[in-house]
Amino acid sequence: MTQSEGEPVDPPRSRRMPRAARREQVLAIAQDLFASEGFHHVSMDDIADRAEVSKPVLYRHFPSKLDLYLAVVDARGAGLLAAVEIALAPVAHGPVHSGEGRKVVRALVAAYFEFVEAAGESSSLLFESDVTHDDAVRARVEQAGAEAARGIARVLVEFTGLPSPQTTLLAAALVGMAQSGATSRLRTETGLTVDDAADLVARLAWGGVAGLVHPDPET
Structure with a gap:
């Protein structure tokens, strides 16, 4: 059917999407x-x-490919940090109470496994x-993991009574264990569910943390 003279022409599909929705679409595709x-x-x-979309439309949202890449990384990082903050919430602002140590380590490990399960291969953009x-650029890419490790290190001070430089190293090791375990499960046919895999790695992690716990709190 031909367009009658004077009849309004529908805008191209790429122009009909609201700006915020278009940005989210581009981020998902780029991811x-x-x-x-x-x-x-x-x-x-x-x-x-x-x-x-046309390249001019794309560049109005993101001035360069690197800007777009870092926006994707920031979005993935925000998801990871949110999961870690939930895991640490029970002891983030107070003393360690009886039974909380094991639960928090399990929750932390599970946060990484659940994040990787949901994010799929896009988790590799952070890891x-x-x-x-x-x-x-490297610092920006690694920012979420570094912030997660800092939060964990503060909690480990409560668990272990060790000085900050030592808990910083321990936090990095704990993050590395959770991260590599979750990534390995994603890419390998282990037959383990997310919960089973998180339980297994958490047992290994807690076995190490528990040996460092100072005698004051009951964890």
Whole structure:
């Protein structure tokens, strides 16, 4: 059917989506492409084609591919930090009470397993980024993990009574254990559910933490 003269023309589909919704769509598409192909093998043309928008529209949302990549990383990082904060909430602002130590370590490990299960390969954007050539970019990519480790370190002070430099190292090791275990389960046919895998790794983690607990709190 031809358009009658003077009849309003519907705008292209790419222009009908609200700006916030378009941004979220682009982020979701970019996340999938960066996770599956890597930063260096994805172009803004690829993302624009997949999102069915013009490059000028894409650049109005994100000035460069790196800006878009870091926006994706920030969104993934916010999800991880939210999960870790929930896990640490029972002891984040107070003393360690009887039974809480084991529960918090289990919750922390489970937070990583559940995050990786939900995020899939896009979790690699935080854990295994191929954009590490620049110190500032590397720090941005690793920011969520570093913030999670700092929160864990503060809680470990309560558990162990050890000084901050030692709990900082222990927190990094605990995060690494949870992160690598969750990633391994995602990519390997273990036959373990998320809960079973988190329980197994949490038992290993707690076995190490429990040996460092000072005698004051009952954990």
